[in-house]
Amino acid sequence: MAHRGRVSLAERVYAELRHDLATGTLQPTERLRAERLAQRYGVSRTPVREALARLQADGLVQRHADGLYLYRPRLDELDELFELRIVLESRGFQRIAVTGPAHPRGASAHDLLAVRAELARWREFRDDPPDPGPDLVAADERFHTELLRAAGNSALAEALTAVYERVRPVRTLDVPNAERVAAMTAEHIVIAEQVLAGDDERALRTLTAHINSSRAHVRVRAEQAIAFTKLGRAVRD
Structure with a gap:
């Protein structure tokens, strides 16, 4: 006992x-x-x-x-994890192309209700921006995982969640300013609107550019964190 x-x-x-x-x-x-x-x-x-x-x-x-x-991932690992993000999230759009309206199931692979719910959430954020911090990071992750899960394969979303767990320690160090929060919000809205409009090719291009922009910001913060850690250890030594 x-x-x-x-x-x-x-x-x-x-x-x-x-x-x-x-x-x-x-x-x-x-x-x-x-x-x-x-x-x-x-x-x-x-x-x-x-x-x-x-x-x-x-x-x-x-x-x-x-x-x-x-x-905390090394810089080369960070780049690899963001590359994996693009592969996983792109696969969601590839599934739409294979199981779209012409598929025998007769419906798009996307759970459009889930996409609409995320669109509504980020439109609210546009009108009432959230404070930068862990809650914003969680909301951003939710948008991407829900969009991928809506494509019809929950295992892909679970794999994306695992990637986020490894990137998150650096992301939580990156505190975006109001301009970046507004840009992220606008990009999420555009991606969701393009998905709902059935313009999956444009949505994928927007999504890829969005992820690459995030990678650039996070990489800079990771470089700063590495330099800070080295300085701190040098002082302690």
């Missing part, structure tokens, strides 16, 4: 820690010390260590010489 209780506690800490890392509650530059996390979650260090070991096995936490930190 005690063993089951300990495992259950470790599961809770794992879920809470994973959530806090994903939402930016814990900063990507913060060292993940078992003692401090145990105090944060009101547990002993044992379940915290078990949770950190699981997160490391998941690839979401990585060990450096001075301890554990949230995984």
Whole structure:
């Protein structure tokens, strides 16, 4: 019974820690010390260590010489992850071409209700812009995963979510200004409108340009974060 209780506690800490890392509650530059996390979650260090070991096995936490930190991709990995994003999201539009109105099912592959819901959400954001931060990152990820899921293959959306988990530590460091938030909002609206209009080729071009713009901004922030981390370690040494 005690063993089951300990495992259950470790599961809770794992879920809470994973959530806090994903939402930016814990900063990507913060060292993940078992003692401090145990105090944060009101547990002993044992379940915290078990949770950190699981997160490391998941690839979401990585060990450096001075301890554990949230995984942050190298610049070459970051480029590869954004390339994978384009491949996955483009596949959604390819599915539309194969299973469009001429398909025996007699309907577009897209769940247009889901696309309309995202369009309505981002039109609201246009009128009442959200504050930059983890909530905006989550809303942006939701737009892309819902658009891909609406294409009829939930496994593609799950794969995209896995990509986001690895890119998110850098994205949460990138705080966009009001101009960038407005541009992202406008691009989401255009993409959704083009999908609803059946103009999938233009929607794909708009989407690809949108992702490449995001990659450029995130890459700059990643370079700055790497330089900051190196400087911090040099000061500590």
